Amino acid sequence: MSPAATSTVSPRNEAFFIAKVAEEAERWDDAIASMKTVVSASRAHLSAEERNLVSVAYKNKTGTLRNSWRILDTLERRETAARPGTRGAALIRQARTRVERDLARACQDVLALISVQLLPAASPGEERVFYHKMQGDYYRYLYEIAAARERERYAQLSLEAYKTAYKHALGTLEAWHPTRLGLALNFAVYFRDVCASPVRACHLAKHAFDEALAALVRLPDDASRDSVMILQLLRDDLILWSSEISQADASGNGEAAA
Template structure:
């Protein structure tokens, strides 16, 4: 018997609690297949969390192994054995393949099902931001021509999302602010341009601050406002760091 949407979601929620993110993804994909790529907010958020956790683990592993490889390479250049270097390099490439597969999987889902069926406004911004994020992750460890292609795809997705956010979402909306934060990170980490990163982050920060009603306290703040304030703090922290780099 084909499980209902509620049953698929229940299993996905259980899998998320158990940190079985492959199971989360398979359940939400089943919902997308059955309902023409249309996900409710809770389904969409579970999907986002699952892919984020999978990629974060792999990205952290890659950074550790990449650092160790560089350290070992400097020793090898001084005449120390290259055997360990070879083993480390093999492990780094294995992690890259796994990470690439995960990123390409969510990009394919976004391009084939989720984005074509997304509503105008927040949903389309959310999915376009995701597309930019995962192409950015691919660009972080790819090489030469491939890296540039992934970077261009990421830039295109972020630009589309940002234009759409500017015309459909308020400046304090957490999805718009989260997009601005990640887009700025793209300019800093991938394009190596702290100037452009600061410019984008500062504009988003200033626009949001101007729109906030200063007359609210903790007890009457909605969760949306709390989310926005958290992202604003991240934008502020990055602005401080990047400004120091420019100086």
């Protein structure tokens, strides 16, 4: 990657170049800071490549924190069960709380960026679906770590964002479109993880999968790779969730799963 001559590079292009360098170096905070400059310089009218880099930067930042939180949560539960009342569990809880705070701050940061700047400037179609999907994702991440008194609120906010995105996607995007398929995948995960309903997750995922397959004859070459990858993920999740439903039915808990 080589920048153009400094005298001909606009502040927006320079910030985007720095963000791409930060992406290659996996410096996600730096990438986010530079992309905020791009958002301001463009008045929040981002290209598809710029939108994707915003998404990638926040996804990687929060992904690392979510993984750390899960590990610490598991360790805390294990320590509490094995040695209740000992200092070890309290120390792990402190570490988990610090990660929780960092993750919540990162989620609130991207949600503010979307609601205050990106969505108000978004064009109908893919762009609007893209940002509402991101809202659904990050409210879902907040749900995962929230205290019991806040979980219902984040679950509802996530559901509203996904429903808005899906309704808009059905009216504006082809069934094979990667953004529509990615939304269907994450919305199905919401039903599985937040609602504990593999039945509803399977219903949504199968509908999206079948519609996309029926429309594959119209799939352009530049979308095929991403679309096929997401279809494979949908298929894998359908297999997993169908197995969960069968196991629940066999144990007599089918209604609970639904």
